[in-house]
Amino acid sequence: MSVTTIATIASFGGKLLKLSHNASTTGCEMKFNLYLPPQATTNSLHKVPLFIWLSGLTCTADNCSEKGFFQHGASKKGIAILYPDTSPRGVGIQGEDDSWDFGTGAGFYVDATASPWSNNYKMYSYITEELPKTVFAAFDQIDSSRVSISGHSMGGHGALSLYLRNPGKYKSVSAFAPIANPLKCPWGEKAFKGYFGDEWQKKGAEHDSTELLKKWKGGELDILIDVGTGDNFYKQGQLLPENFFAAAEEIGQEKGVNIRMQPDYDHSYYTMASFSDDHINHAAKYLFA
Numbered sequence: 001m002s003v004t005t006i007a008t009i010a011s012f013g014g015k016l017l018k019l020s021h022n023a024s025t026t027g028c029e030m031k032f033n034l035y036l037p038p039q040a041t042t043n044s045l046h047k048v049p050l051f052i053w054l055s056g057l058t059c060t061a062d063n064c065s066e067k068g069f070f071q072h073g074a075s076k077k078g079i080a081i082l083y084p085d086t087s088p089r090g091v092g093i094q095g096e097d098d099s100w101d102f103g104t105g106a107g108f109y110v111d112a113t114a115s116p117w118s119n120n121y122k123m124y125s126y127i128t129e130e131l132p133k134t135v136f137a138a139f140d141q142i143d144s145s146r147v148s149i150s151g152h153s154m155g156g157h158g159a160l161s162l163y164l165r166n167p168g169k170y171k172s173v174s175a176f177a178p179i180a181n182p183l184k185c186p187w188g189e190k191a192f193k194g195y196f197g198d199e200w201q202k203k204g205a206e207h208d209s210t211e212l213l214k215k216w217k218g219g220e221l222d223i224l225i226d227v228g229t230g231d232n233f234y235k236q237g238q239l240l241p242e243n244f245f246a247a248a249e250e251i252g253q254e255k256g257v258n259i260r261m262q263p264d265y266d267h268s269y270y271t272m273a274s275f276s277d278d279h280i281n282h283a284a285k286y287l288f289a
């Protein structure tokens, strides 16, 4: 459970910590970043809530920490941010580094059931259980009962699916350019076939946000999603936010799914940086309710 500090960086009046630990779920050393806002003082009677950010394909914990601009809003509101990695790394599986959209940097926030991935590629358990437990044990300034989740692209799929699979676990959810219906797009199909093998459609449906939404029984939703109209992956049909919205309509929750089509914005972190304050404010509404 012990955490090693690799670097401490001042940011917006607080501290960005670059950390690592030996994770048992993934069987390897995992790096992650943690932003502690200025309000997170040690021995504080007032703990700060946590915003988990799940990144997209090819990312490490650093992409969003360096250019997502979330620390700006989090320092004002007094919210810690956890930036996990996107997969196990260097576990020695043949082919793990062969493509940018599968294997290293592409864990898809599922627990793989197919060989040879099933021993290490357990990003669902890692993100929902082991990493938060490790963080709460090491940083008692953080309130384990107030956690929100958000993410981008593959991480948007992660945020939506973790929220919808675990009613009540997270106080709120939002996403940028999420892969909202992975069963129906090339990225999702490739990942689910690889990680689940023959049962990819059945297991995939348990992690597909559009499918999960159709079965949602957790009460009124308030999901914020931003998608840029200039996003090439949106144009190529990798994201399918319209399918997610259709599922919301199907269950009478269309008012609870606010998809903002942002004119001209693309798939990059310029988009996140432009709207990150909105997503922090959305989470703050529920983290400080």
Ligand SMILES: N[C@@H](CCC(=O)N[C@@H](CS)C(=O)NCC(=O)O)C(=O)O
Residues within 6 Å of the ligand: 055, 056, 057, 058, 059, 063, 100, 152, 153, 154, 267, 268, 269
């Ligand atoms: N294959 C391309 C595209 C991958 C891509 O756009 N990844 C998104 C997430 S799906 C990302 O956040 N990339 C890292 C960055 O922009 O910092 C690449 O490796 O740059």
